[in-house]
Amino acid sequence: MRNDVKEILFSEKMIQDKVEELGRQISNDLGDTNPIVIGVLKGANVFLSDLIRKIDIPIIVDFIAVSSYGLSTESSGVVKINKDLDFSIEGKDIVIVEDIIDTGLTLKYLLENLKSRGPKSIRICSLLDKPERRKVEIKVDYIGFKIPDEFIVGYGIDYAEKYRNLPFIASLKREVYE
Numbered sequence: 001m002r003n004d005v006k007e008i009l010f011s012e013k014m015i016q017d018k019v020e021e022l023g024r025q026i027s028n029d030l031g032d033t034n035p036i037v038i039g040v041l042k043g044a045n046v047f048l049s050d051l052i053r054k055i056d057i058p059i060i061v062d063f064i065a066v067s068s069y070g071l072s073t074e075s076s077g078v079v080k081i082n083k084d085l086d087f088s089i090e091g092k093d094i095v096i097v098e099d100i101i102d103t104g105l106t107l108k109y110l111l112e113n114l115k116s117r118g119p120k121s122i123r124i125c126s127l128l129d130k131p132e133r134r135k136v137e138i139k140v141d142y143i144g145f146k147i148p149d150e151f152i153v154g155y156g157i158d159y160a161e162k163y164r165n166l167p168f169i170a171s172l173k174r175e176v177y178e
Contacts, residue, residue, distance in 0.1 A: 001163060004176045005153075010145060010169040015127075015155060018144045019047070022125060023054025025142055026095060029123070034058050035093040040110070041065035041083065043099035046156030046164070047127045051097060062087050068106045079109040090118040099157050100128040100147075104136040111138070128152070128169070145169075151177055 010018075026035075037059050039048035052061060065083035094114065101107055107124070114122060125142035132149040151174075153159050154166030159177055 001166065004163070004173055005166075005170040006150075006173045008168050008170045009147060009150075009152065010155075012167045015144075015169065016050070018127070019050045020054050022142050022144060023051055023056070026051075026123075026125065027054075027056050029141075030057060030093060030095070032057060033093045034060065035095050035123075036060045036062055036087060036089055037095045037097060038085065038089075038114075039063045039097045040099070042164070043157050044097050044127075047099055048097045051125070060087060064110070066106055066110055079106050081113070088117070089114060091120050093121045093123075094119045095123045095125055098124065098126040099155075100130060100152070101126045101138060101140060102130045102133050104134050104138040107138055108136045127155070128157075 037052060039045060041063050052059060062085050064085050066079055066081055068079045123141040126140055127144040129140060129143045129146050130149060131146060150171040152169055153163035153172050154169045156164050158164045159172055
């Protein structure tokens with residue numbers, strides 16, 4: 001697996017420092033509102049696990065699974081909810097936790113879907129942001145790192161369901177995914 005890595009972009013230490021910073025920001029901003037923190041599966045599961053341990057206010061954790069990539073490196077633009085929320089978000093403050101925002105199409109769909117359920121507020125926290133590829137405008141409240149337009153893996157992020165277990169975030173060699 002590590003032989004497929006082109007370059008490590010963010011080390012374990014860099015990621016953990018950023019996660020701690022984001023957890024503090026969320027705690028400070030949301031105070032005692034008891035937000036529902038929603039992890040977008042599968043990619044955000046590692047980030048969410050670390051992040052919630054750095055949030056020091058009462059929270060509820062829930063998950064939603066959406067797909068638009070399949071086994072491809074490009075979003076199809078067609079979004080499918082594979083697993084819906086277990087809790088009602090009506091009247092609640094929610095924080096959507098994403099691994100990466102790329103084109104923004106999947107997140108735009110998810111935002112519209114969740115807004116229709118009547119939450120009090122919606123905030124977005126993404127570990128990675130790839131603004132060069134954005135096709136729709138998305139307001140992100142908490143961003144870990146901006147990244148270049150490269151295909152990345154690790155720390156929960158996959159290519160064809162592989163590489164999620166790498167403890168760092170790295171670019172993948174082109175020959176691996178072409």
